[in-house]
Amino acid sequence: MKQVKVDLNPFYKFASEHVGVGVHAVDPKGKTILYNKKMKDIEGFDFEELADRSLLEMFRFDQAESTLLKVLQSGSPVLNSKQTYWNRKGQEITTINDTYPVFENGQMIGAIELARDVTTLEKVVYQPLKKYEEPITFNSITAVSASMKKVIATAEKAALAKLPVLLVGESGTGKELIAEAIHRAHYDGSEEMSVLFSHGTTVESIAQLSEEMKKKTGGTVYCERIDMLTIPMQLKLLEMVKEHSGSDTYFIASVGEDPVELISGKKLLKELYYFFSAMAIPIQPLRRRKEDIMPFVSDYFSRHRMKFGSMVRQVDGQVEKLLLSYDWPGNLKELELLLDEITSMLTTEETVGVELLPYHFKLKTEKKGTLQPEDFIVQSHKELLPLEEYLFEAEIYYLQKAMDLHNGNVTKAAAALGMSRQNLQYRLRKIKKNEGQT
Numbered sequence: 001m002k003q004v005k006v007d008l009n010p011f012y013k014f015a016s017e018h019v020g021v022g023v024h025a026v027d028p029k030g031k032t033i034l035y036n037k038k039m040k041d042i043e044g045f046d047f048e049e050l051a052d053r054s055l056l057e058m059f060r061f062d063q064a065e066s067t068l069l070k071v072l073q074s075g076s077p078v079l080n081s082k083q084t085y086w087n088r089k090g091q092e093i094t095t096i097n098d099t100y101p102v103f104e105n106g107q108m109i110g111a112i113e114l115a116r117d118v119t120t121l122e123k124v125v126y127q128p129l130k131k132y133e134e135p136i137t138f139n140s141i142t143a144v145s146a147s148m149k150k151v152i153a154t155a156e157k158a159a160l161a162k163l164p165v166l167l168v169g170e171s172g173t174g175k176e177l178i179a180e181a182i183h184r185a186h187y188d189g190s191e192e193m194s195v196l197f198s199h200g201t202t203v204e205s206i207a208q209l210s211e212e213m214k215k216k217t218g219g220t221v222y223c224e225r226i227d228m229l230t231i232p233m234q235l236k237l238l239e240m241v242k243e244h245s246g247s248d249t250y251f252i253a254s255v256g257e258d259p260v261e262l263i264s265g266k267k268l269l270k271e272l273y274y275f276f277s278a279m280a281i282p283i284q285p286l287r288r289r290k291e292d293i294m295p296f297v298s299d300y301f302s303r304h305r306m307k308f309g310s311m312v313r314q315v316d317g318q319v320e321k322l323l324l325s326y327d328w329p330g331n332l333k334e335l336e337l338l339l340d341e342i343t344s345m346l347t348t349e350e351t352v353g354v355e356l357l358p359y360h361f362k363l364k365t366e367k368k369g370t371l372q373p374e375d376f377i378v379q380s381h382k383e384l385l386p387l388e389e390y391l392f393e394a395e396i397y398y399l400q401k402a403m404d405l406h407n408g409n410v411t412k413a414a415a416a417l418g419m420s421r422q423n424l425q426y427r428l429r430k431i432k433k434n435e436g437q438t
């Protein structure tokens, strides 16, 4: 029988682009050689951005450490590693990763990471309602800062008037919790709020939800991060809210950034914004309302005592200082995850000291200090910095100088530096994130 030799490469390529698992492969130097579409959805990078940079540089801020690098160094696989982090688009992502070294003829030719995206599943399990073990009301929300008090007052008014609400705030600022409290102001404990997740949604699932809502009388639909939905999905959602206008279905939505900028950046449909904008409620990131940090810790501990019968009451002065000095890019969700980690280590302690802080948090809060021009001059009596670190510090210094010279105008500074606006914006975001961690 005649055998036909088939070139399998196009098939592998097709499979890599369509498979539901994120794939990221690097060569022995850590240079990206494969980065599939699903990985791009998960992490928010483009292959081009990764291709000419080392992993160390790319992930310095975005993940405490890169498993791919670890595997390259050790030559052993790391399996079933669960990671929750905030990706480049500011989305909170949870993945379970398997990372393997790749060998050919006994030699390591790189490493490959396979990431299963479990964000949606995690959200379902990690619902605020389940966490609080009681129906969420406005009283469940920590609001000590003036800005949070205003948020609650406005949300209460919206609940009373039953107006569509648009919650505007970064990931982890408590938008879903507030939506839940607004929903509870209408319905008793038996009626669950329906959530349209920003992750894993399709045009079909929106249509399906719309049909389900038609069968109900009343009910609340919380449309999470509508700016993360594609435009065809937003059009479908618009169709849904219009179809339900005049019915008893109540809509609440959230976005992660200023909606006007989202509209001008073509990430949000103007018509959808108009529908929800009757009551737009901005929620400040935690770094701008640090007065809420310690009361939240205290509320968390009191819930912990009730739920688990623990003794924990407070943190010591040193921990308080660290909590207040950190910028919390993941907001209250990040603080809550940290407290989850700390309390899982507790036995009979009443006070949490630095020894109970997880290593990754200690690393993030280590002081790095701002470098001065003289720090870039190599002095013989000083220890030499690793090249990566030196170049990175120099980049921060140079970009900040360029921004100062152009009065903070990104377009002009980018032109002067001979790079695209997007590239400069990305680098500045990285610096900002880094500053948040010092």
Ligand SMILES: Nc1ncnc2c1ncn2[C@@H]1O[C@H](COP(=O)(O)OP(=O)(O)OP(=O)(O)O)[C@@H](O)[C@H]1O
Pocket: 092, 127, 128, 131, 140, 141, 142, 143, 169, 170, 171, 172, 173, 174, 175, 176, 177, 178, 224, 225, 256, 296, 332, 333, 336
């Ligand atoms: N003011 C607050 N008081 C008490 N708990 C809070 C507060 N803000 C946030 N949380 C807690 O932080 C976690 C994250 O909040 P939530 O999921 O509502 O954030 P979000 O803004 O909807 O995030 P995302 O944009 O990622 O969906 C929740 O578990 C919630 O219980």
